[in-house]
Amino acid sequence: xxxxxxxxxxxxxxxxxxxxxxxxxxxxxxxxxxxxxxxxxxxxxxxxxxxxxxxxxxxxxxxxxxxxxxxxxxxxxxxxxxxxxxxxxxxxxxxxxxxxxxxxxxxxxxxxxxxxxxxxxxxxxxxxxxxxxxxxxxxxxxxxxxxxxxxxxxxxxxxxxxxxxxxxxxxxxxxxxxxxxxxxxxxxxxxxxxxxxxxxxxxxxxxxxxxxxxxxxxxxxxxxxxxxx
Numbered sequence: 001x002x003x004x005x006x007x008x009x010x011x012x013x014x015x016x017x018x019x020x021x022x023x024x025x026x027x028x029x030x031x032x033x034x035x036x037x038x039x040x041x042x043x044x045x046x047x048x049x050x051x052x053x054x055x056x057x058x059x060x061x062x063x064x065x066x067x068x069x070x071x072x073x074x075x076x077x078x079x080x081x082x083x084x085x086x087x088x089x090x091x092x093x094x095x096x097x098x099x100x101x102x103x104x105x106x107x108x109x110x111x112x113x114x115x116x117x118x119x120x121x122x123x124x125x126x127x128x129x130x131x132x133x134x135x136x137x138x139x140x141x142x143x144x145x146x147x148x149x150x151x152x153x154x155x156x157x158x159x160x161x162x163x164x165x166x167x168x169x170x171x172x173x174x175x176x177x178x179x180x181x182x183x184x185x186x187x188x189x190x191x192x193x194x195x196x197x198x199x200x201x202x203x204x205x206x207x208x209x210x211x212x213x214x215x216x217x218x219x220x221x222x223x224x225x226x227x228x229x
Contacts, residue, residue: 029075
């Protein structure tokens with residue numbers, strides 16, 4: 001991902017900082033119905049507060065976006081839905097949207113069951129808001145992509161159906177399922193290039209923060225979802 005960001009900047013794109021927090025395995029970037037993980041709170045409260053206090057980093061929603069891959073793609077979409085006041089854009093790569101019947105045993109503690117599942121499920125949140133004629137991603141630029149050979153498009157029918165629904169709602173320019181590739185680093189390298197362009201465009205017209213002395217570096221992470229300009 002760092003190569004994609006470097007290439008984006010060398011081509012004249014807007015630079016930004018990428019911050020990749022660690023994530024407990026199979027949390028899906030949720031707190032869990034009984035608070036087993038607290039990962040969503042870590043990102044939405046602790047991490048955002050920490051970044052806002054960093055010198056030379058512009059503050060405010062318009063200067064912040066969220067992205068992720070695979071389980072991180074799921075988490076990015078979920079956090080954008082749950083806390084749209086924190087982010088201006090979301091980019092979800094190869095996201096997985098399991099139904100209750102598709103959960104692995106190790107996934108249950110993140111989602112819960114029955115009513116707990118529905119409260120933790122980004123698909124249910126999205127469909128509920130659209131049925132109520134509400135914007136499920138209010139004020140967010142959004143893009144979703146998944147390789148046409150991604151095995152989750154066949155092993156998780158709910159993932160395939162929901163991404164098709166998003167494509168119908170948002171349009172093919174924002175939801176792409178046609179690029180060759182699977183659920184692997186080769187596909188994600190290309191996705192990072194597109195994500196860098198998307199994020200750079202999101203931040204393109206914003207004023208830069210005041211310069212500070214010293215170096216500030218960021219790097220992409222497979223599950224790290226927070227992007228700051």
